[in-house]
Amino acid sequence: MLPSFQPKTNIQTPYLFFTGKGGVGKTSTACATSIALAEEGKKVLIVSTDPASNLQDVFETELTNDISEVPGVKGLFACNLDPEEAARDYRESVIGPYKGKLPDAVLATMEEQLSGACTVEIAAFDQFSTLLTQKEITGQYDVIVFDTAPTGHTLRLLSLPSAWNNFLEESTHGASCLGPLSGLGAKKELYEQTVNALSDPSQTQLLLVTRPDESPILEAARASKELREIGLHNQQLIVNGLMEKPIINDEVSMAFYDKQQKAMEVAVRTFNDIPMTYLPYISYSLTGISPLKAWFNGERLQVEQTNHVNPDIITELADFNQLVSDVINHNLRVIFTMGKGGVGKTTLAAKLAMKLAEKDVKVHLTTTDPAAHLEYALKDKTRRNHLTISKVDPKAEVESYKKHVLEQSGEGLSEEQLAYLEEDLNSPCTEEIAVFQKFAKIVGQADEEVVIIDTAPTGHTLLLLDAAQSYQKELLRSTGEVSKEVQNLLPRLRNADETAVLIVTLPEATPVLEAERLHADLERASITPRWWIINQSFANTETTDRVLSGRGKHELPWIQRVKSTKEKCAILPWEKENLL
Known part of the structure; x- marks a missing residue:
């Protein structure tokens, strides 16, 4: 077992940056750390720059851009910067x-x-860079905690020379993320100071928060590598939500524990050169000062019914079979599963493909999932006549896309401009665009079968591709092209009679809030999701494990939130995701 995370022994610097995938608990961890440090007599400021921040919910107090004291914790101050408004x-x-x-x-x-x-x-980044360089503010605090650190890609972009405007006027490579930096040259010195502070191990610690699940662990590993490449070496990994002891005669409890232990084997292999600690999996909600204190002190609070939501709400939601029937009865031809990493969208896509094939529907499943067990399971002889699969390699597609763009647009660029272009191609949008183009080709060749696509692009990427096409027509340039397959697929995505988007979420705060943002993002691109799938619910199991059943009770308000606003909503119980 790993050592438990203790701020008194694990924190040594005045600046702390918490980072991790949505839903891993970085805000709760940052808040609990801040309370623990304040209780040691330190004066602490916690700052959230997360666009889906729930800092005020965790502390149960209203927060704004202005710094204010957190009630009930002497020496703790907080502010909730709004990057969306910025x-x-x-x-x-x-x-x-x-x-x-x-x-x-x-x-x-x-x-x-x-x-x-x-x-x-x-x-x-602009907001907390300004905050960090205001000595009249930073000088007042012993520790400043930042909830949500920038990615390595963003930091590399900001560290490049600042001549964006000229390059953007000449750039013709189409869909791009270079735009965010246009006009920021005047702040180059400010950003350099901030990056230097981040890179100084005596000033800054980077705390990578993950869950004991393979997807967020691998995501944390990618973030760690990216940030080390630009000099942020003072890192440690916090594994949040590790079950300490299962209930032997409870099938769900044992399966949950076993799945976590297998994920931890991946974590130990992957993070063998940075400190690793853990925080326990708990039954209660981490909102309010008392639960946050109890979490780090090892106390076990009683589980209370949250907001008095009626548990019978589970029976009012659709199940998986009703989702399958909807696809068949309405002759839906293209199905996208969308959602943040770790919510189970790949397994859901595979499960849907198998179920349709069992009902004699011809299905093609295409996925970016690297897990070999899915491919093995889907080649079962009983399903081979109705189900085909293809596996898209995101790395190969990205490298091919980069090579194409550099060949089309790189010639004649200065060394400085080429650096801009190459870093732009490290953007998350690049992977979405490259993979989407591959998916588009598959859909274009598969009109005679239902096509299920795992890992779909966001509304922003779709609009970026659409805008690049219009941009090309306007300027008559040859290198801002969007393939015919993509041009044909965009209208198809918007056709609700043949295409269904399934948004997958977990019944927890951050996954639901991020799913709502994804829903709004897609509607900006004129795509209305057909179903919301609440996945991996403990409230929908018969577990007797006190901790897991307690988590199920705290899922209910989030289940209610989804049900009250979404017309088609299904709920699936927690499963080990073993398709074999």
């Missing part, structure tokens, strides 16, 4: 001067470039 202001500052002067298609491309996650992250 991103809106920044978009207007960049685009406003060009309105009425440039063609609408060009303005649409600029606006979409400035509508993605990169822009929000850079706006957040």
Whole structure:
């Protein structure tokens, strides 16, 4: 067993950055750490730059951009910076001067470039860079805790030389994330100071928060590698939610424990050169000062019914079979499973494919999932006549896309401009675009069967591709192309009579909030999701494990939230995800 995370022994620097995938518990961990440090007599400031922040919910107090004291904890102060608002202001500052002067298609491309996650992250970085360099503020605190650290990609972008405007005027490589940095040259020195502070191991610790599940562990490993490449070496891994002891005669409890232990084998192999600690899996909700204190002190609180939501709400939701019937009865031809990593969308896609094949529906499943057991399971002889699969390698597709763009747009660029272009191609959007183009080809060749696509692009990426096409037509340039397959698939995605988007979430705060943002993002691209799937619910099992059943009770408000706003909503019980 790993040592438990204890701020008193694990924290040694004045600046702490918590990072990790959505839903791993980084905000709860950051808040509990801040309380523990304040109780040691330190004066602590915690700052959230997460666009889906629930900092005020965790502390149960209203927070704004202005620093205020957290009630009930002497010496603890907090502020909740809003990067979404900063991103809106920044978009207007960049685009406003060009309105009425440039063609609408060009303005649409600029606006979409400035509508993605990169822009929000850079706006957040701008906010805490300003905060970090204000000595009259930082000098007041012993420790400053940042909830949500920037990615390595964003930090590399910001560390590049600042001549964005000229390069953007000449750039013709189409869908891009370069836009967020246009006009930021004046802040180069500020960003350099911030990156230097981040890289100083005596000043900053990076705390990578993950869950004992393979997907978030691998994501944490990628983040660790990216950040080390730019000099952020003072890292440690916190495995949040590790079950300490299962109930021997409870099937769900034993399966949950076994799955976590297998994931931990991956974590130990992957993170063999940085400190690793853990926090226990608990039954109660981490909202309010008392539960946060109890979590680090090892106390076990009583589970209370949250918000008095009626457990019978489970019976009012659809089950998996009703989802299958909907696909068959409405002759849906293209199905996308969408959601953040770790919510189980790949396994859901595979399960749906198998069920349709069992009902004599011809199905093709295409996925980016690296897990070999899915491929093995789906080649079972009883299903071979109705089910085919293809596995897309994101790395290969990205390398092919990068090579194509560099060949088309790299010639004649200066060394500085080439650095911009190469870093732009490290953007998360690049992988979405490259993989989506591959998916588009598969869909274009499969009109005679139901096609199920795992890991679909966000609304931002779809609009970016659409805008790049319009941009190309407007400027008559040859290198901003969007393939015919993609051009044909965008209208198809928007056709609700043949295409269904399934949003997959977990019944927890962050996954639901992020799924809501994804839903809104898709509607911006004129795509309305057909189903919401609440996946891996303990409230929908018969476990007698006190901790797991307690978690099930705390799922109910989030289940209610999804049910109250979504017309088609299904719930699936927690399963080990073993398809064999």
